[in-house]
Amino acid sequence: MPAHLALHIGVDVGDEATIVTPVGVFAVSTAGKLRTVLLRCIAQQPAAVIVDLSMMCVLAPANLSMFAVVARRRADLTGVRLLLVAGPPTEHRSLETRSIAHFVGVYPTLDAALASVRRPSLCQLVRRTVRRGVRDLESVRSFVGDACAEWACESIADDARLITHELVSNVLRHAHTDADVRLHLRRRTLLIAVSDGDPRPPKLVPLDQASEPRTDGYGLVIVDALARHWGTAPIADGKLVWAALDAPASKASLAAAAWRAGL
Structure with a gap:
């Protein structure tokens, strides 16, 4: 994989949620790597998995649908909430435009996502x-x-x-x-x-x-x-x-x- 298409993924397991921080380029060649990390984190069954997109550059917006697929196929079935920190406004618009927010909670900041985890659930x-x-x-x-x-x-x-x-x-x-x-x-x-x-x-x-x-x-x-x-x-x-x-x-x-x- 070319160095300019690298995606490094940090994982911080906390008491309230597991925070996943992808840093680099989100493209066809790197989407599978992020999906594997998300499934592994969800398998540990935390209250929520939060993905902070603020340091990720999206080259293939169509691949953002991966988050909806993961939420529907695994997170929903294990009861683990999958939340996204939208990052730059362009990424937020991409998530809204592709209806990903219908399946995954989308928040403007990490603090907002964590606050959502702390709120009593109506579900x-x-x-x-x-x-x-x-x-x-x-x-x-x-x-x-x-x-x-x-x-x-x-x-x-x-x-x-x-x-x-x-x-x-x-x-x-x-x-x-x-x-x-x-x-x-x-x-x-x-x-x-x-x-x-x-x-x-x-x-x-x-x-x-x-x-x-x-x-x-x-x-x-x-x-x-x-x-x-x-x-x-x-x-x-x-x-x-x-x-x-x-x-x-x-x-x-x-x-x-x-x-x-x-x-």
Whole structure:
């Protein structure tokens, strides 16, 4: 790579957020490097990842869409907020023009971005840890049901309870680690995310291919049938399995408005 197209990337892991500072040229040849760093930072699951663009020269504005792709495919699914410090006015206009600000919070300064992280979030988020060796799935179902009731999502509560039950059951049966359960109502979607300490991705085994009869633990067969979509992603020291359900319109509208406002 020519020296004049180099991009150096600093990473500062703090208590409030991880700050990524790319210094140099953002071009076709360097966009992949920045994307890899962002995914690695998000995998550590901080409260937010802030990218300070103030010292980055953009040669290929079209590649700025990379931030929206990262936010939609990884940050949204792990609950990690991805925020941008726009830098010079030209960069701010490029982000607005390309509708990137619809998916990523954009702020004029680093201080403004950090202030946003400190503000209480209007997006609904609850979490619970299920300890390995403690097969208390009834309390997990109650936890999900209570969250759905509080968020006026009773119409999808049964599906949410069943999906969470199966994801946690898979962790206890196969990963043998703690299960971190997170429910997140955001942008017209109720996201159910369960992380564990086993990096091996889960396998969807159709019922007609099961090696033995089942009375429980239909796992991803049920998740696949009920969720709008689901997936898995590697995280630090393990994996994350997530499933998305369509949220009722009234609460979804509130969450979407809060998300667009960066709250």
